[in-house]
Amino acid sequence: xxxxxxxxxxxxxxxxxxxxxxxxxxxxxxxxxxxxxxxxxxxxxxxxxxxxxxxxxxxxxxxxxxxxxxxxxxxxxxxxxxxxxxxxxxxxxxxxxxxxxxxxxxxxxxxxxxxxxxxxxxxxxxxxxxxxxxxxxxxxxxxxxxxxxxxxxxxxxxxxxxxxxxxxxxxxxxxxxxxxxxxxxxxxxxxxxxxxxxxxxxxxxxxxxxxxxxxxxxxxxxxxxxxxxxxxxxxxxxxxxxxxxxxxxxxxxxxxxxxxxxxxxxxxxxxxxxxxxxxxxxxxxxxxxxxxxxxxxxxxxxxxxxxxxxxxxxxxxxxxxxxxxxxxxxxxxxxxxxxxxxxxxxxxxxxxxxxxxxxxxxxxxxxxxxxxxxxxxxxxxxxxxxxxxxxxxxx
Numbered sequence: 001x002x003x004x005x006x007x008x009x010x011x012x013x014x015x016x017x018x019x020x021x022x023x024x025x026x027x028x029x030x031x032x033x034x035x036x037x038x039x040x041x042x043x044x045x046x047x048x049x050x051x052x053x054x055x056x057x058x059x060x061x062x063x064x065x066x067x068x069x070x071x072x073x074x075x076x077x078x079x080x081x082x083x084x085x086x087x088x089x090x091x092x093x094x095x096x097x098x099x100x101x102x103x104x105x106x107x108x109x110x111x112x113x114x115x116x117x118x119x120x121x122x123x124x125x126x127x128x129x130x131x132x133x134x135x136x137x138x139x140x141x142x143x144x145x146x147x148x149x150x151x152x153x154x155x156x157x158x159x160x161x162x163x164x165x166x167x168x169x170x171x172x173x174x175x176x177x178x179x180x181x182x183x184x185x186x187x188x189x190x191x192x193x194x195x196x197x198x199x200x201x202x203x204x205x206x207x208x209x210x211x212x213x214x215x216x217x218x219x220x221x222x223x224x225x226x227x228x229x230x231x232x233x234x235x236x237x238x239x240x241x242x243x244x245x246x247x248x249x250x251x252x253x254x255x256x257x258x259x260x261x262x263x264x265x266x267x268x269x270x271x272x273x274x275x276x277x278x279x280x281x282x283x284x285x286x287x288x289x290x291x292x293x294x295x296x297x298x299x300x301x302x303x304x305x306x307x308x309x310x311x312x313x314x315x316x317x318x319x320x321x322x323x324x325x326x327x328x329x330x331x332x333x334x335x336x337x338x339x340x341x342x343x344x345x346x347x348x349x350x351x352x353x354x355x356x357x358x359x360x361x362x363x364x365x366x367x368x369x370x371x372x373x374x375x376x377x378x379x380x381x382x383x384x385x386x387x388x389x390x391x392x393x394x395x
Contacts, residue, residue, distance in 0.1 A: 007142040016132050016361035017041050020345075027349055037384040039311075039372040040355040042176070042329065045380075046303060048240045049296035051287045059283035070279035075270045077103025077248070078282045084289040085248055094220045096250060102266060103277050103285070106247045107206045107234035112137040114202060114230065114249070116269055117262055118168060125166035127158055128363030129177050129332075131204070134170045135363070143168075149365040156180040156323060156332070160193035169194055171219070172204040174211060177362050177371040178332040179324015181215045187222045194228040198257060201225070206234040206247075209301055211327045218250075226252040230262070237329060237375070239288045239297045246277060246285045304329055307374040307381040314385035318392045331372045332359070336392055341370055352387035 020040055028034065048056075062068035076082070082098035089096045104110045111133055123144040126134050130147075138145050146166060150156045156178040171190060173182040182190070194201050201219065208217040219225045231250040235241040255262045270276075287293045308325040315322050315333060322333035335344040341358035348354045359369030374381070 005140065005142075007140050010139050011136060015136070016357070019361070020355070020357065023345070024349065024355055034353050036349075036353050036355055037376065037380050037387070038355045039374075039376055039381070039384055040357045042237065042373045042375055043242050044237065044240045044304075044375045045377045046240055046300045048244065048284070049288075049293060049300065051290060051293040051296055052239060052284045055287035056280060056284040059280040062283075063280065073276040073279050073282065075274050075276040076267060077101065077277070078279065078286075081248075081282045081286045084286045088289045089218065089220070089250075092217060092221065094218055096220070097253070100250055100252050100263060102249045102251065102270060103282060104247045104249055105245045105277055106236060106241075107204065107232045108133055110232050110247065110249045111202070111204065112140075113269070113273070114232070114266075115141045115143070116273075117265055118200070122167035123165070124168040124170065125164070126170045127172075129156070129359060129366035129369070130170065130363050131172060131176045132361060147363065149363075150178070150180075151365060152321070152323075152334075157182055157186060159186060159189050164193070166194075166197070166199050169199055169201045170204070171201055172206075173216075174207040174324075174328035174330075176204075176207065176328075177330055177357065177359070177366070179326075179328035179330045180332075181211060181213075181327045184216050184222065187216055187219060187225075191219070191222045191225050191228060195224055199228065200255070200257070200262075201229040203229050203231045205231050207237055207328050208233070209238040209297065210305070210329050212305075213327055215327060220250065220252070226254045228255070230255070235285055235288055238301075239293070240300065241285075244281060244284065246281050303378060304374045307376065307378060310378075310381050310385045311372055311374065311388075314388050317389050319394065320392070325374070329374045331374070333370050333372070335359075335368050335370050338368070341367055344370055348388075348391075352384075352391050354384045354387055 081103055082101040085101045086096045086098045120142055124138050125146045125148055127148045127150055148158055150158045157180050203219040211217055219229045219231055234247040251263045251266050253263045311331055312325045320333050322331050325331045335341055341360045345358045357371040359366030
């Protein structure tokens with residue numbers, strides 16, 4: 001008899017955001033007159049930039065003309081988009097060849113699919129609080145996990161210590177959910193650690209466009225990372241592609257283990273398991289990396305950063321301790337009065353109709369903390385900030 005993948009039986013009953021959707025749906029069913037202010041899930045509220053829309057329209061027109069029609073695209077990405085991304089990295093002093101860039105349908109897809117490159121017995125180190133997909137992908141693969149806790153004592157930026165062992169290392173900077181960002185010195189510690197053990201870092205840089213201080217946007221700004229790291233990026237939060245789905249992964253040609261080149265392995269994987277991303281979406285993605293596209297996405301990100309400032313001002317008035325917000329689109333706060341995170345979620349939903357994300361959903365050491373996203377509209381963010389102050393402010 002066929003046996004299913006029994007690793008799925010070890011997964012939690014429901015994915016974090018599915019559970020939030022069930023709770024908010026039940027509340028609205030009981031209170032249909034209420035309006036929710038959603039500061040929880042990290043979906044964007046601003047439309048795609050005009051430069052992207054123009055490129056998408058042009059690409060659609062191309063598909064209607066015999067002389068400009070495109071069928072199957074190269075599985076690893078269109079040369080015009082791979083070159084545009086490599087050129088974008090060069091502006092930051094990171095030299096990549098286009099062949100080291102792989103176009104994807106989004107960072108979440110790649111974070112799971114990249115597990116194919118590594119033997120099942122390779123253990124994974126995950127810093128918690130963590131994006132739940134890291135953990136779930138490892139569970140589905142039957143991979144042994146070491147969970148490295150972080151907290152206020154290390155500003156949610158733990159560093160490798162003597163005796164720590166890992167084959168795969170998940171790093172996310174700027175971090176989801178905490179908003180913490182590794183410095184160059186801190187990332188260098190992780191690169192040195194990985195190199196000394198032959199480990200590979202899976203570096204999630206989905207939020208790098210929100211960095212405004214002198215902090216690394218890419219792990220490849222760190223010397224030596226090209227031989228021990230893979231970088232996964234997304235246009236979802238950078239340019240509003242959450243509903244359009246486009247991202248990219250960087251696997252250097254210098255990355256090899258036990259005589260196997262991981263760049264070549266990923267080429268083989270993609271040419272076997274995908275038919276590539278559509279021409280239309282890749283044309284839209286290329287527009288992101290034009291001068292005008294970059295200007296427009298900075299304008300949109302500026303609006304989300306103003307949302308962060310409104311929320312930070314509210315939390316300052318209330319007197320709650322928080323992290324993030326300055327270089328990331330998330331604020332991570334300590335729940336008031338020692339409340340657990342789901343109780344705080346229920347209180348905000350019930351009393352002021354503000355929806356956030358309970359920290360417990362990001363791992364055990366996320367308990368007692370709470371995440372707010374800055375991707376709502378400015379109007380909703382302003383209203384939510386005011387409601388938080390009225391509910392939690394000192395009397």
